[in-house]
Amino acid sequence: MSIVDYLVIYSLIVIWITVFMNVILVISGYIYYSKINNEQMDEQLKDYPFISILVPAHNEAVVIKKTVTALLELDYPKDKYEVIIINDNSSDNSAQILQEMQRNYEERNLIVINTDNIIGGKGKSNALNIGLEKSTGDILAVYDADNTPDRKALKYLVQTLIKDKSLGAVIGKFRCRNKDRNLLTNFINIETLTYQWMAQAGRWNLLSLCTIPGTNFVVRREIMNEMGGWDTKAITEDTEVSFRIYRMGYKIKFMPLAVTYEQEPETIKVWFRQRNRWVKGNIYVVIKNLKYLFNTKAGVTRFDILYYTLVYFFFLSASLISDFIFILGGANLVQIHIGGYEVILWFMALLVFILSVMVAISTEKGELNFKNVLIILLSYFTYCKMWAIVSVAGFYNYIRDIVFKREVKWYKTERFS
Amino acid sequence: MIYKNKFLIYKIIVILICFITTSFFTGSIECRAETNKENLQSKGEIYFYLDNVTPFNSLNNLIDEIDYLKDNGIQFFIEASPIFVNQDLKAMGRFAECLRYAQANEGKVILKFPIINSKGVDGESVSGQLIREKVKVAFNNYTNYWVYPVGMSVNESLLYREDLKNLLECTDTLFLDSQDNLNIDMNNYTIKSYDNIIQKINVDDYIKNNKINIYDKSAICVESDCNFQEFKKNVDKILNKEIILTANNRLNSYMKFDNEVKSNSKGIFFNNEDVTQQRFISEEEYKNAFVKEDSKEENLVKKDLTLSNKMIEIVSTVALLIFLIILVLSKNIERKRFFK
Numbered sequence: 006m007s008i009v010d011y012l013v014i015y016s017l018i019v020i021w022i023t024v025f026m027n028v029i030l031v032i033s034g035y036i037y038y039s040k041i042n043n044e045q046m047d048e049q050l051k052d053y054p055f056i057s058i059l060v061p062a063h064n065e066a067v068v069i070k071k072t073v074t075a076l077l078e079l080d081y082p083k084d085k086y087e088v089i090i091i092n093d094n095s096s097d098n099s100a101q102i103l104q105e106m107q108r109n110y111e112e113r114n115l116i117v118i119n120t121d122n123i124i125g126g127k128g129k130s131n132a133l134n135i136g137l138e139k140s141t142g143d144i145l146a147v148y149d150a151d152n153t154p155d156r157k158a159l160k161y162l163v164q165t166l167i168k169d170k171s172l173g174a175v176i177g178k179f180r181c182r183n184k185d186r187n188l189l190t191n192f193i194n195i196e197t198l199t200y201q202w203m204a205q206a207g208r209w210n211l212l213s214l215c216t217i218p219g220t221n222f223v224v225r226r227e228i229m230n231e232m233g234g235w236d237t238k239a240i241t242e243d244t245e246v247s248f249r250i251y252r253m254g255y256k257i258k259f260m261p262l263a264v265t266y267e268q269e270p271e272t273i274k275v276w277f278r279q280r281n282r283w284v285k286g287n288i289y290v291v292i293k294n295l296k297y298l299f300n301t302k303a304g305v306t307r308f309d310i311l312y313y314t315l316v317y318f319f320f321l322s323a324s325l326i327s328d329f330i331f332i333l334g335g336a337n338l339v340q341i342h343i344g345g346y347e348v349i350l351w352f353m354a355l356l357v358f359i360l361s362v363m364v365a366i367s368t369e370k371g372e373l374n375f376k377n378v379l380i381i382l383l384s385y386f387t388y389c390k391m392w393a394i395v396s397v398a399g400f401y402n403y404i405r406d407i408v409f410k411r412e413v414k415w416y417k418t419e420r421f422s
Numbered sequence: 423m424i425y426k427n428k429f430l431i432y433k434i435i436v437i438l439i440c441f442i443t444t445s446f447f448t449g450s451i452e453c454r455a456e457t458n459k460e461n462l463q464s465k466g467e468i469y470f471y472l473d474n475v476t477p478f479n480s481l482n483n484l485i486d487e488i489d490y491l492k493d494n495g496i497q498f499f500i501e502a503s504p505i506f507v508n509q510d511l512k513a514m515g516r517f518a519e520c521l522r523y524a525q526a527n528e529g530k531v532i533l534k535f536p537i538i539n540s541k542g543v544d545g546e547s548v549s550g551q552l553i554r555e556k557v558k559v560a561f562n563n564y565t566n567y568w569v570y571p572v573g574m575s576v577n578e579s580l581l582y583r584e585d586l587k588n589l590l591e592c593t594d595t596l597f598l599d600s601q602d603n604l605n606i607d608m609n610n611y612t613i614k615s616y617d618n619i620i621q622k623i624n625v626d627d628y629i630k631n632n633k634i635n636i637y638d639k640s641a642i643c644v645e646s647d648c649n650f651q652e653f654k655k656n657v658d659k660i661l662n663k664e665i666i667l668t669a670n671n672r673l674n675s676y677m678k679f680d681n682e683v684k685s686n687s688k689g690i691f692f693n694n695e696d697v698t699q700q701r702f703i704s705e706e707e708y709k710n711a712f713v714k715e716d717s718k719e720e721n722l723v724k725k726d727l728t729l730s731n732k733m734i735e736i737v738s739t740v741a742l743l744i745f746l747i748i749l750v751l752s753k754n755i756e757r758k759r760f761f762k
Contacts, residue, residue, distance in 0.1 A: 021734055028741045035748050042755070350731055353738040360745035367752035 009339045012326050017350075019323035023315060024357055030207030031361045037210035038202065038368045041261055046161055054167060056086040056159065056223070057142030061132035065150035066097040068268065072150055073106050077113055080156040081163075086146075087114035091136045094126030095119075129219075130235035130242040137234050145229060149220040153182065154265040161263035162223040173228050173255025174247075176205070177221035177263030180369075186271050191380050192388040193269040193276070198372065199365040205259045214305045215257040217250075219243035221265040228255060239293075241286025248294050251306040277395055284399025285406070287313055321396045328393070358385055467668040470498040470660070471597065471622060471641035472529070477505065477517040479647045486650050488524050494661060497528040497670040499597070499641060501575050504536050504560030518567035519705045525569065526702040530670045530685060532597055533561060533571035533677070535580065550585025557589060558679040565681055568703060570692055572675045572685035573597060573618065595675035597622050597641055618673055625656050629663060642667075 058076055062069055069090070076088045092099050103117040118135060125132065133147065144166065146159060158177055166175045178201055184194035201218075208214040217224075219242070229235075232249050239245035247257055270276035291313045297303035298310050333339040362381045366372040470491070475484065491498050502521055508514060521531055536556055538548055557574075564571055573595030580586055581598075590596065595618040620639040628642050642665070644656045660667070674686045684691040689698030703711075 025737065025741075032744060032748070350734060353735060353742075357738055357741055357745075360742055360749070364745050364748045364752070367749055367756075370756060373749070373752060373756070 007340075007342065009330060010342050013330060013341055013343055016323035016327040016330070019315070019319045020327065020354065023320045023323075024354060026312070026315070027203060028357060028361060030203045030211070031364050032207075033211040034202040034205075034207035035364055035368070037206040037259070038261070040210075041206075044262070046157075046262060047164055050160065050164055050167075052167070053082050053085040054144050054163065055142045056081065056144050056146050056163060057136075057140030057226075058086060058088045058146045058148060058159070059133055059136035059140065060088065060090045060148050060150055061093055061129050061136065062090055062095065062099060062150035063093040063126070063132070064095045064097045064099065066095070066099045066102055068151045069099055070102055070106065072148065072152055073103070073115065075153040076148065077110055077115065078156060079154065079159045081159050083113060086159070087116060087140070087142065089116045089118065089136045089140055090150075091125075091132040092117055092119045093132040093135075094122050127237060128240065128242075130237045130239060133242070134234040134237070137229055140226070143226050144223050145226050146223045147220060148265065149267060151182075151268040152179075152220055152265045153267075154221060155263070158221060158263040158265055159223070161260055162221070165258060165260045165263075166223050166225070169258070171256055172258050173250040173253065174217060174222055174224040174257045175260050175263075176215055176217055176257060177265060178259075178261040179218060179221055180264055180266050181269045182266040183268050183271060188380070188383075189273065189276060190269050190271055191377075192384050195362060195366055195372075195377060195380060195384065196388070197269070198369055199362050201259075201261070202365040202368050203361070206261065208308070209259040212305045212308055213256050213258075214251070214308060215259045216247045216309065217243040217257060220267060221263065222257075224250070225255075228253060239286060239289060240282050241290060244287055244290045245293070248290065248297075248306050248309065251309075252297070252303060273391075277391075277398075280392070280395040281399045281402060284317065284396050285403045287317055288400060288403045291317060317396065317400075321393055324389075324393055325397065328390070355385060466638035466640065467620075467672065468665060469620060469639070469641040469670060469673070470496050470667050471532075471643045472498055472500040472524075472646045473622070473643040475501050475521075475646045476503040477513055481516060481520050483650055483653075484520050484646060485523060487646060487653050488520075488527050488529065490650075490654060490657060491529075492527040494657065496657070496667060498524075498530075499532050499573075499670055500524045500529045500646075501532045501534050501597075502564065502569070502571070503534050504557060505563055506536075506556050506559045509563045509566075514563075515567070515705050515708075518564070518569050519708070521564070521569040522567070522699060522703050522708075525690075526699045528670070530673075530690070531564070531569055531571045532573050532575050533557070533564070535574060535576040536560070550583065550587075550589060553586065554589040554592075557592075561677065561679050562681065565683065565692060568697065568699070568708065570683045570685075570690050570697060571677050572673075572683055572690065573677060575599070575622070577601065592679055593675065593677040594618060595673065595677070596620070598637075618675055625659055628665075629659055639673075 060072065060076070065072075073088065073090065079086070090103055092103055100117075100119050103119075107115050107117060116139065118139060120126065120132070120135060125135065137145065144163060146162065148154060154177075162175045162177055166172050179197065181190060181194040181197055184190050205215050205218075224246075228250060232246075232253070235242045236245045250257055270279055291310060294303075294306070294310050295314070298307055298314075300307075303310070330339060330341070334341065359378070359381050362384075363373060363378065366377060366381075472487065472491075488500075500521065505514060505517075521529075525531065536553065538553065561571060574590070574593050575597040576590065577599045578601050581590065581596075594616055596616055597620045600621050618639060619637050620641050621637045622641050622643045625642050625644050628640075642660060644653065644660075646653070671685075671687045671689075676682060676684045681693055684694075689696055691697065
């Protein structure tokens with residue numbers, strides 16, 4: 006057998022393992038959806054713990070007013086939560102907007118921390134740590150600066166957390182606010198829904214495992230204090246924190262009834278930069294936690310290490326190899342000597358992909374429509390390939406940063422008015 | 423407005439000119455086609471035959487000849503001497519390379535019947551069986567070099583040798599070197615009914631009508647073993663006379679010993695495998711292919727994933743069915759939500 010044959014077998018094995026793993030997660034996610042659909046949430050809590058909502062914001066003038074307004078109007082006793090905006094070394098007029106809002110909401114616990122480039126400007130983790138220091142709540146909630154949470158989101162997150170002492174954090178669901186802006190936002194909308202119902206709900210139902218998404222979550226203050234805050238070297242601080250919470254013996258639960266709406270990238274350039282950061286950040290987290298793969302104390306996080314390794318290293322390499330061999334084979338430059346390697350397999354993979362995504366989006370009202378089915382089909386040939394490119398670029402940048410000992414920079418996603 | 427009209431008038435004039443020109447040419451082509459048809463009907467099928475091609479000819483000259491035929495759009499038959507010995511010599515490889523070049527340029531190879539001395543080296547007469555064995559070796563030798571003879575060239579007198587009947591019946595296509603004074607009583611002989619008996623006629627004889635063509639198929643022979651200018655002159659004679667040459671792919675033929683070469687309008691087939699050479703296969707490529715063939719043989723144990731793929735297909739189908747059920751359930755849930 007030639008090297009090409011071995012590569013084909015490698016890509017076939019990896020792709021199908023990932024496909025079947027995702028099939029199981031989608032089905033598991035749907036089972037969780039059915040459970041949660043019948044769950045009754047308390048509209049009134051016996052006890053309302055004091056909550057500190059942390060909002061890191063760097064040059065967020067375009068969206069910050071809407072976000073703060075939404076946070077101040079949450080269905081939670083006004084004296085039982087504070088909103089801390091960490092205006093992190095912004096060069097726009099965020100500070101003026103926030104100052105004006107403080108004047109307008111004088112009676113409310115709205116705290117604005119303006120940082121300069123000496124103590125601030127070092128990324129989201131650093132901003133969150135500054136907010137953590139200032140906060141007084143027993144429970145911390147984190148929202149990104151472009152979020153518009155549902156009024157009941159915080160109440161649902163908090164009640165889920167306080168009901169179960171084994172939970173270290175509870176994460177909510179995020180929806181794409183600008184999904185109908187263009188094809189890219191349509192792709193992202195479907196991607197975010199699928200990720201949440203497959204990876205988050207599926208893993209929670211199957212393994213009681215979730216990853217903090219970076220926004221719309223609550224976490225116990227004592228945990229954050231114990232772990233010394235967020236890791237400032239991590240550019241995907243959410244994933245990094247999740248691993249540490251699990252290693253401390255706590256769990257993270259997915260509560261999809263707590264919804265927030267956020268703005269997604271509207272241009273390829275912004276999308277590429279954001280995803281490039283995610284890839285780099287997740288590679289950092291996987292490598293940092295790889296040593297726990299064979300450590301029984303790491304518990305279910307070992308599945309996450311395995312899952313991330315499978316997706317970021319094996320699946321993407323297999324997908325790229327498969328595409329390259331397809332192109333070279335089409336040009337008659339390589340030959341495959343493998344029996345039973347039929348088009349039906351590729352067709353099956355496509356069908357499984359389309360139907361699994363359809364199942365994931367069917368959990369959201371009005372999302373399972375003909376337009377979205379076409380977008381799913383299109384995404385297989387376009388958006389998925391874009392992901393492959395961004396992953397290669399992210400991997401390359403990660404290696405480059407290591408080799409040249411470059412300082413890890415946190416790219417703030419550009420907002421759209 | 424005036425300019426617009428002017429432009430319109432120019433446009434109409436141009437279209438008219440195009441129309442008239444097209445009609446004129448179409449008319450003349452039709453006329454010519456009629457004339458050609460008449461020629462073809464009167465003279466039958468006429469093929470071009472490159473005669474006396476041996477490994478001892480100048481191969482560069484042969485390539486020039488092939489190029490000249492190609493440039494003039496002539497599909498041709500090329501006669502190749504049989505080679506029984508020294509088939510592994512480099513010279514054989516070079517000669518076969520030239521023949522492959524001919525095949526890649528609309529040429530089809532005809533195997534020349536070996537020259538028979540009346541006595542063998544041991545003084546014994548040469549039997550038909552021995553000749554058959556030799557021709558078979560020559561045929562296999564060529565096919566091993568990816569040169570595919572589609573017929574045989576033979577002296578007319580040999581048709582009537584009983585001991586050669588078996589050999590000559592290995593093909594249905596014979597190019598005959600006819601002899602005017604055959605001293606044979608035809609009534610005593612029976613020969614196989616060949617599909618293609620093609621009379622070879624020298625170019626000068628053909629043009630001067632010196633030869634009586636008794637068959638409906640003939641081949642104008644042009645000597646290959648001469649200098650290129652002379653060859654060109656001979657070919658030009660045919661071209662200048664506007665003789666309509668029949669395309670060689672109109673001739674359905676076969677040649678068969680243990681292996682079989684078939685030729686028809688679809689191409690050339692070796693043991694029913696299409697071996698039509700659409701492009702030239704150089705000596706280097708030919709050798710490399712054998713290296714690949716060897717390595718292919720080494721890799722005979724290919725990985726067969728049929729079983730595991732079947733498993734994947736079954737599991738995928740189950741997953742798809744589950745997904746379909748979930749989708750139906752989801753639709754119902756959404757409908758209920760809507761009517762709530």
